[in-house]
Amino acid sequence: MSNYHIKDLEEYYKVYRKSVREPESFWEEIAEEHFVWRKRWDKVLSWDFKSPEIKWFEGAKLNITENCIDRHLFTKGEKTAILFEPNDPKEAAEHITYNQLYKRVNQFANVLKSKGIGKGDRVCIYLPMIPELAISVLACARIGAIHSVVFAGFSATALSMRINDSDCKMVITSDGSYRGAKTLDLKGIVDEALEACSCVENVLVAKRIQSEILMKEGRDCWLQPLLDAASTECAPEIMDAEDPLFILYTSGSTGMPKGMVHTTGGYMVYTAYTFKNVFNYKEEDVYWCTADIGWITGHSYIVYGPLANGATTVMFEGVPSYPDCGRFWEVVEKHKVTQFYTAPTVIRSLAKEKLDFVNAYDLSSLKVLGSVGEPINEEAWHWYNDNIGKKQSPIVDTWWQTETGGIMLSPIPYVTPTIPTFATLPLPGIQPALMDELGNEIEGKQVDGRLCFKYPWPSMARTIWGNHQRYKETYFSTYENMYFTGDGALRDTVGYYRITGRVDDVIIVSGHNLGTAPIEDAINEHPAVAESAIVGFEHDVKGNALYGYVTLKETGESRMHDNLRKEINQMITEHIGPIAKLDKIQFTGGLPKTRSGKIMRRILRKIAGKETSNLGDTSTLLNPEVVQEIMDNAL
Numbered sequence: 001m002s003n004y005h006i007k008d009l010e011e012y013y014k015v016y017r018k019s020v021r022e023p024e025s026f027w028e029e030i031a032e033e034h035f036v037w038r039k040r041w042d043k044v045l046s047w048d049f050k051s052p053e054i055k056w057f058e059g060a061k062l063n064i065t066e067n068c069i070d071r072h073l074f075t076k077g078e079k080t081a082i083l084f085e086p087n088d089p090k091e092a093a094e095h096i097t098y099n100q101l102y103k104r105v106n107q108f109a110n111v112l113k114s115k116g117i118g119k120g121d122r123v124c125i126y127l128p129m130i131p132e133l134a135i136s137v138l139a140c141a142r143i144g145a146i147h148s149v150v151f152a153g154f155s156a157t158a159l160s161m162r163i164n165d166s167d168c169k170m171v172i173t174s175d176g177s178y179r180g181a182k183t184l185d186l187k188g189i190v191d192e193a194l195e196a197c198s199c200v201e202n203v204l205v206a207k208r209i210q211s212e213i214l215m216k217e218g219r220d221c222w223l224q225p226l227l228d229a230a231s232t233e234c235a236p237e238i239m240d241a242e243d244p245l246f247i248l249y250t251s252g253s254t255g256m257p258k259g260m261v262h263t264t265g266g267y268m269v270y271t272a273y274t275f276k277n278v279f280n281y282k283e284e285d286v287y288w289c290t291a292d293i294g295w296i297t298g299h300s301y302i303v304y305g306p307l308a309n310g311a312t313t314v315m316f317e318g319v320p321s322y323p324d325c326g327r328f329w330e331v332v333e334k335h336k337v338t339q340f341y342t343a344p345t346v347i348r349s350l351a352k353e354k355l356d357f358v359n360a361y362d363l364s365s366l367k368v369l370g371s372v373g374e375p376i377n378e379e380a381w382h383w384y385n386d387n388i389g390k391k392q393s394p395i396v397d398t399w400w401q402t403e404t405g406g407i408m409l410s411p412i413p414y415v416t417p418t419i420p421t422f423a424t425l426p427l428p429g430i431q432p433a434l435m436d437e438l439g440n441e442i443e444g445k446q447v448d449g450r451l452c453f454k455y456p457w458p459s460m461a462r463t464i465w466g467n468h469q470r471y472k473e474t475y476f477s478t479y480e481n482m483y484f485t486g487d488g489a490l491r492d493t494v495g496y497y498r499i500t501g502r503v504d505d506v507i508i509v510s511g512h513n514l515g516t517a518p519i520e521d522a523i524n525e526h527p528a529v530a531e532s533a534i535v536g537f538e539h540d541v542k543g544n545a546l547y548g549y550v551t552l553k554e555t556g557e558s559r560m561h562d563n564l565r566k567e568i569n570q571m572i573t574e575h576i577g578p579i580a581k582l583d584k585i586q587f588t589g590g591l592p593k594t595r596s597g598k599i600m601r602r603i604l605r606k607i608a609g610k611e612t613s614n615l616g617d618t619s620t621l622l623n624p625e626v627v628q629e630i631m632d633n634a635l
C-alpha cells in the first residue's frame with residue numbers, strides 16, 4: 001500500500017525519504033492504487049533537464065474526467081460535487097451532484113463536438129465563476145480538447161493575444177458577469193478581442209446577467225438551447241498520459257505571456273495527491289478555495305484535485321466585500337466549510353475591517369486554513385490564525401507556481417508544526433535546492449539563495465505553447481540541470497523554507513503575477529510617453545503595488561499631469577486589465593541607465609520604497625544626475 005495520506009511527522013519523513021530514494025516506485029504505487037487507467041504505463045519517468053524533456057507515465061492511457069466524475073458515480077452519485085454560491089446572497093446556492101455533473105459535462109462535450117471541436121483543438125474559455133466554467137473545462141477534457149482559460153478580468157487586447165498565441169478555434173463566454181454591485185460586459189470584450197483573431201470559428205454564450213447583447217450571425221450561439229438538445233452520454237476520449245490537458249498563460253518578466261502547457265496523467269496524480277494531504281481532506285468535508293478558475297489555483301484546487309478525490313468543492317461567484325465584508329464568513333457558516341483556501345491580499349483587506357464582520361458568524365466548522373500567491377506577512381498570518389481559525393485550524397502556507405501545476409512546499413496540517421511566514425517543508429517527491437549567484441548549490445541550514453528543483457515532479461509544465469526554446473531559457477538555463485523558479489528563499493535550522501520573493505522583474509500584486517515589461521509596453525503606447533519603468537513597492541493590502549516612472553516626450557504637452565495619469569492607467573486597463581493599474585505615477589526627466597542602456601531598476605525600487613539612504617553602486621550609470629531629480633520628486 002502506498003502512503004496516500006500522511007498522518008504524522010515521522011511518517012512524513014519516512015515517505016519523503018522514500019520519494020527521494022525511489023521516486024519512480026513512489027509515484028507508481030500512488031498512480032496504481034488511486035486512479036483508473038485504460039492502459040498501464042510502459043515507463044514511469046523519463047527526463048532530461050537539458051532539452052528539457054519530461055515524461056511521466058509514458059504509454060499510459062486515461063481520461064481525467066473518468067477519474068474526476070465517472071468513477072464516483074457508483075459510490076457517491078448523489079453527493080454534491082460542485083457547490084455554487086452566487087454573487088448575490090439572496091440567490092439560492094446550487095448543489096450539483098456527481099450524477100448531475102456527469103450529465104452536464106457530457107452534454108457540454110457533445111455540444112463542443114457538434115461545433116467541430118475534437119482532440120487537440122484549443123478552446124478559449126472566458127467565463128465568470130459560474131458552473132459553466134468548471135463544466136466547460138471538464139467538457140474539453142472529456143473530448144481531449146485543450147482548454148485555455150483566460151481570467152475574465154483581462155482586457156480585450158490581453159484576451160486576443162492569448163487566443164491568437166494558441167490558435168483557439170472556439171471561445172466560450174457569457175453575456176456578462178456579476179462582480180459585487182457591478183456587472184461586466186464580457187461578451188462586448190470578446191467581440192472586441194475577436195476583431196483581432198481570425199482563428200475563432202464559434203462563440204458559445206452562456207446567459208448569466210440577461211443583458212441585451214449582439215450575437216454575430218454564423219459565429220455566436222446561445223449555449224443553453226444547445227445543451228438542452230444534447231445527449232447526456234459522451235464516451236470519454238482516451239488520452240495518452242502526456243497529451244496536453246490545458247494551456248494557462250502566466251506573465252514573464254519580458255514579452256508575451258507564456259502559455260504553460262500541462263499534460264494529463266502526471267498532473268492528475270500530483271494535484272489529487274497534494275489536495276488530499278495539504279488539505280487533510282476527508283469524505284464529509286466541504287472544501288472552499290476562493291481563487292478564480294482563471295488562475296492555476298482554480299484549475300488544480302477547485303476543479304481537478306478536489307474532484308479526483310470525490311470531494312465537494314465550493315465555487316464562489318462574488319467578491320469578499322459584497323454585500324459587506326462579512327460575506328466570506330457568512331458563506332463558511334452557511335455551507336459549514338471545513339477547508340478555506342485564500343490569498344494573503346484578501347486576508348489583509350479583511351483584517352482592516354471591524355472584527356464584527358467575522359464574529360457575527362459561526363466558523364467552528366473550519367479545520368484547515370490555506371494561503372497562496374505571495375508571502376504571507378506575520379501580521380496577516382496572526383490575524384488569520386486568531387480570528388478565523390481561533391488558533392484551532394492549522395494554516396498551510398502553500399508555495400507553488402502556474403508552472404509547477406501543484407503545491408510544492410507546504411505544511412501538512414496536523415502533521416507539520418507551522419511557523420508564521422514559512423512554507424515549511426517540501427511535499428513528498430519534491431527536491432528543492434538553493435543556489436548562489438555563481439551557480440553552486442548552497443548546502444546546509446540557515447542559508448539563503450535562489451530556489452530551484454533538481455528532480456522532476458509529475459505536474460510540472462512540459463513546455464511553453466509554441467516556444468520550447470523560451471521554456472528552456474526561462475526555467476532550465478540559469479542553473480545547469482535545475483528548474484529555476486525565479487524566487488529567492490531561505491532554509492532555516494530545521495530545514496524549513498521561507499520564500500523571500502521574486503528575484504526577477506515579476507511583481508506580485510494582490511497575488512497576481514505581473515511582468516513589468518508588458519505594462520511598460522502599454523504605457524509607452526501613449527502618444528505623450530517617451531519611456532517608462534515600473535517597480536513594485538510595499539503595500540499593506542496588496543502586498544506590492546506598482547510605481548511607474550514615466551518620461552514624457554518634448555511636445556510642449558499642455559495636459560495636466562493628473563489627466564495624463566488617468567490616461568496612462570486607462571491604457572494599462574485596455575492592454576492588460578485593471579489589475580495592472582499603477583498606484584503612483586511619477587513624471588521624470590529621465591531614467592537611470594547603465595552604459596549598455598539597461599534601466600537600473602534597483603535604484604528605482606529603492607526610491608519607490610523610500611530607502612534612499614544607501615542607493616548602492618551608481619558608478620556604472622550613464623546619467624547619474626537624474627537620480628537626484630527623481631529622489632527630489634518622489635511620491
Ligand code: WT7
Pocket residue numbers: 250296297371372373374375376397398399400401402403423485486487499501502508511512513
Ligand atoms: C509566484 C507564482 C500558485 C498559485 C498562485 C500564484 C509567489 C506563490 C507563494 C507563497 C510566497 C508565493 C511566488 C511564485 N507565491 N505562493 N505561499 N509564499 N510566495 O501563481 O501566478 O504562477 O505565481 O507566486 O513568487 O513564484 P503564479
